[in-house]
Amino acid sequence: MIVVANSRLPELSTPALINAGSSPAPLTLIDTEVSRHDVETPQDKGERALARLYAQGLKAASSVGQDPRKVSVTDIPPSSSFGQLRARLGDMLKSPAFKAWAQEKQLDLSQGVTLDASRGTITAKRAGSAFSFSTETRNQTVDVHSFSGWPLLQNVAKALAGSGNSIEFKTATTARAADIAQFYGHTLPFDPSLSPSEQDASITDYIAGWERKGTLISDTASHPSQADLERHASKLGDQNNRGAVVAVIPKLAADAASSIAQDLAAAARETPTLTEDEYLEASNQATRQRMQEALDTPIEIDPTSSYARDHDLKPGVAVTLREYLVGHGLLVPKTPSELAAIAPSLASPPPLSPEHGNMGGALSWPTLLSNKDQRTLSRVIDDALKNEPQDNLLEHLTRDLNLDEKTLKDDPGRIIDDILKSSNAQAIGRAAEQAIGEIASPEPINDWVLAALYVSLDKQSVFTDPSFSTRTHIAGFDLNSVSGRSASYIRKALAHHLIQTGLATPRTVDLAVFILLSRKAHRALGQGHT
Structure with missing residues (x-):
């Protein structure tokens, strides 16, 4: 990080990150300031590799008269900023929460989707009735605001859309040239009225405008910063943590309630003459024991989440359900019903603050x-x-x-x-x-x-x-x-x-x-x- 002489960093603080996120592998995010000192980082190498693949695809398409906007670029370098955000989007679409939502809407995600970040819609193939074996499919556009993780999904989609509004996605490592162009703030030159030779010349001129620099990143256009990438990864990790906890709580609560009932039945058989006070004490003891067992359940924490960062957890390290709840400011439940009631609140996290706050x-x-x-x-x-x-x-x-x-x-x-x-x-x-x-x-x-x-x-x-x-x-x-x-x-x-x-x-x-x-x-x- 470059130290600025008139820096006001000691005076001001950064607000805590807001929760959200799904289970990706840990990101290695590189401070782009390093590039200014002529030290090529993995992210720099990824940007250069993507620029080469992008140029090759456009040249090949131009030589045969293909619309450059429809060119598919494969093997997108995962260390490029574009590749990192595509991976984040892929992780979100593969998350259990989104897959369950998509199944409810009868969307076939395997054929790829189109996300419109501005309108808040997703377009995908829809198979026949969920209760039939029909193979007939058609495109279906669905409002995605009902998905609980939409605020985060929208942020990632907006970042990927760049100068546009929508993106197509099937895999993280393959994308249309049009999607790459709008992410980096480029406008692909295409005029159907031009002759093949004229169109080829316009593509050649376009590539020459940035190819010498070796990267698609513009010095003037806005581009996702390291902080943007870290924030998306962190929110995605937080969302994945919540999903894991929400998924396990119903069974833990049901098992605890069943075990408590069995413990009380056994106590009654052993001592048929239990007084009301003795029965109440047996009930309290069974509840404490079974709830302790439930709260000692290990929860694997997403290594990219803010929880992992704030608690300095290494990848693969689990925490107990009790530790997770306390770490999020929730009261430790004392009964199975209190435990079960926590799941809905975690499944519907607080809404994200407006992206630009109060515009100040x-x-x-x-x-x-x-x-x-x-x-x-x-x-x-x-x-x-x-x-x-x-x-x-x-x-x-x-x-x-x-x-x-x-x-x-x-x-x-x-x-x-x-x-x-x-x-x-x-x-x-x-x-x-x-x-x-x-x-x-x-x-x-x-x-x-x-x-x-x-x-x-x-x-x-x-x-x-x-x-x-x-x-x-x-x-x-x-x-x-x-x-x-x-x-x-x-x-x-x-x-x-x-x-x-x-x-x-x-x-x-x-x-x-x-x-x-x-x-x-x-x-x-x-x-x-x-």
Whole structure:
């Protein structure tokens, strides 16, 4: 890890990872900073090997006039970032929890699936009735939100989709060239109106643009970081742990209850004249003994999980059910019924926090940015916009995006994702980090971009000393003036204020409202922006 001279790491902390995950082999994740010192790591080698395979596949397809988007690349290096995320997705689709869900939906996963991370759907072959031997199959698209592990599955699918929305998956080591291209932020050149020779020339030019570097990773496009890969692996491991515990609890509870009943029957046979107090004592003793046996059951812990990391467990090391429950802050059950009641709560883990939290980014770190730092961030924004015709960061970062009304209403977070992936946004994030300092955050660059968006919309608070009340003012708009009004009224009033003051345009105002209210008045977003 490179030490930054103006690092703010000692000041700030990183929030604990949220649980989720399925049972993969341990990942060896490499800090990509090493590459800057010309030391080729296994991940670097994987990226180079994938680039070669990708180029070979495109050249072969181009020579015979094949659509390059449909080229299949095999033997994807597992150490490449693409290969690691594909392996994570494969592990999730093979997990007992997902296989049980897919069986309930009558999906045939063996023929491959298409995941749409934006819509939350999965498309796969569907066999005939589960109770017949029909071989007739057809494609079926199913809403996957009902799968308890969907939040994690969506995160992995989004990361793999890159600049796109959906991905095809059959095996971790084989993928379409189109899926590889969108993961690395590339656009495959294909124009059916071109002649074969012209199409071949366009593919050749495309490959030449990055082949000399030997890797598909762009210096400007967003790319999953080491922290992203670690986080996905950890959440997947946590989900697998929960699945293992949930699977064993019903039998343990049933066996304990049966054993307690047998113990009491035996005690009654041995001493037919048991008093009520003696019977109660025998019952308590049998319950304590059988529950102790149940809670001493070993649970194998996924080595990639946060539990294994937090408890410094080596691969293959098991813990007792009691230790696992205590480690997750759960009360140790004293009866079979209490043990059985734990399974549903573990099977339905707490929902994940919004992917970008309250959209404040660096403004929402445990140690808040000082007003001085926010002014420095504002100067970074001004520098980025010095050659722009409009002094508007949101307009600058959304210029090439389609801000359609449906997406703004149903999934504004998707537009935020697209903004964060852009080269312009990443450049601003890196400039902010250099100007203000490094931070111990899983996604520091994204955090700086989110903070920059907010600061650009609320300069009035940043450059007022003391600043406006953080509770009642948003970009110069006084929330007290709309106190008691409906959420839709508040949004419209704020939108009108932003347009009147030039902080947003009619094109960007809905997104500006979403960014501002997400941090200061989330309830005012109303249904559809939760």
